[in-house]
Amino acid sequence: MSINAIVRNDWTVSEVQALFNLPFNDLMFQAQTVHRANFNPNEVQVSTLLSIKTGACPEDCKYCSQSARYSTDVDKEKLMEVENVLEAAKKAKAQGSTRFCMGAGWRNPKARDMPHIVKMVEGVRELGLETCMTLGMLSKEQADTLSDAGLDYYNHNLDTSPEHYNQIITTRTYQDRLNTLDNVRGSGMKVCSGGIMGLGETSVDRASLLVQLANLDKQPESVPINMLVKIDGTPLADVADLDNFDFIRCIAVARIMMPGSHVRLSAGRDAMNEQMQAMCFLAGANSIFYGCKLLTTDNPEADADMMLFKKLGINTERLNAQTEGQQADEEYALRTAIVNSENKDLFYDATAK
Numbered sequence: 255m256s257i258n259a260i261v262r263n264d265w266t267v268s269e270v271q272a273l274f275n276l277p278f279n280d281l282m283f284q285a286q287t288v289h290r291a292n293f294n295p296n297e298v299q300v301s302t303l304l305s306i307k308t309g310a311c312p313e314d315c316k317y318c319s320q321s322a323r324y325s326t327d328v329d330k331e332k333l334m335e336v337e338n339v340l341e342a343a344k345k346a347k348a349q350g351s352t353r354f355c356m357g358a359g360w361r362n363p364k365a366r367d368m369p370h371i372v373k374m375v376e377g378v379r380e381l382g383l384e385t386c387m388t389l390g391m392l393s394k395e396q397a398d399t400l401s402d403a404g405l406d407y408y409n410h411n412l413d414t415s416p417e418h419y420n421q422i423i424t425t426r427t428y429q430d431r432l433n434t435l436d437n438v439r440g441s442g443m444k445v446c447s448g449g450i451m452g453l454g455e456t457s458v459d460r461a462s463l464l465v466q467l468a469n470l471d472k473q474p475e476s477v478p479i480n481m482l483v484k485i486d487g488t489p490l491a492d493v494a495d496l497d498n499f500d501f502i503r504c505i506a507v508a509r510i511m512m513p514g515s516h517v518r519l520s521a522g523r524d525a526m527n528e529q530m531q532a533m534c535f536l537a538g539a540n541s542i543f544y545g546c547k548l549l550t551t552d553n554p555e556a557d558a559d560m561m562l563f564k565k566l567g568i569n570t571e572r573l574n575a576q577t578e579g580q581q582a583d584e585e586y587a588l589r590t591a592i593v594n595s596e597n598k599d600l601f602y603d604a605t606a607k
């Protein structure tokens with residue numbers, strides 16, 4: 255096994271700080287070297303995220319537009335009907351997504367919701383898409399039920415370092431989050447877990463968060479790295495901006511520490527110009543959400559993503575299990591998206607809302 259493919263679960267914060275403190279070009283070179291040893295550097299996995307239940311969440315996550323404790327512009331919506339979710343999944347597939355993620359603003363799913371959730375998972379799987387959900391905390395039984403229904407991934411972020419955590423959330427503990435990740439892993443589902451940068455944390459906090467993720471018994475298959483989207487009405491609406499280079503460094507360090515994981519350039523991408531996104535791909539990000547709202551925040555339109563991919567020579571990663579026919583369908587959908595985008599404004603500004 256090459257040194258770049260060794261997965262370590264014994265990272266220390268000081269070791270990770272040393273990575274963060276490398277000259278930028280040296281860090282990028284290391285990250286790109288690890289990336290190339292483990293992935294096709296010109297492929298990005300594409301997921302679509304749908305909010306299946308929005309707002310009125312009892313938790314107090316200080317960045318979140320969906321918390322019932324803050325006065326934000328988010329319209330509350332009840333749990334979506336299963337058929338509407340499946341319609342959205344079909345559309346996502348037609349636009350080239352290989353994974354469909356469904357998110358609900360809950361502390362945890364209630365027993366009465368579980369049968370609907372299970373039907374959504376089964377229906378989306380039948381469409382030939384990978385499935386992912388983010389529904390808050392899960393008990394062991396709930397994790398097993400979702401796993402039995404065929405849910406491929408469960409997302410539950412650690413958000414920030416254990417040291418900074420109480421500044422951000424007080425209604426659940428860091429250990430609650432780790433317990434949910436344990437339940438998900440124990441059920442056989444794949445783990446999607448990452449964090450949010452720009453919550454007013456220090457660089458040591460960023461190192462400490464990545465240590466938590468990398469030192470899990472098994473590293474998450476998917477690691478979303480989010481840039482805070484500041485929402486009016488939330489306590490973090492006016493927090494100081496995180497420098498773009500500090501964010502790119504987070505992606506690069508995550509890539510080095512978790513060589514086999516998909517590192518997802520996640521929330522906040524809408525405010526990043528094309529050059530910034532390209533730097534994130536160079537740092538080792540190889541997964542994005544595209545095509546619709548990222549739960550409740552804006553995300554670049556699908557055709558802007560296709561344009562950027564075309565400029566960078568990036569292809570979307572396909573599911574291994576796909577048949578040739580399915581691959582051809584997907585290729586056709588992507589080509590159509592690219593052709594359509596060529597008829598529009600060639601100088602699309604990815605930062606425009």
Ligand code: SF4
Nearest residue numbers: 311313315318321359
């Ligand atoms: S991040 Fe999730 S748990 Fe926290 S307030 Fe928002 S919807 Fe609720």
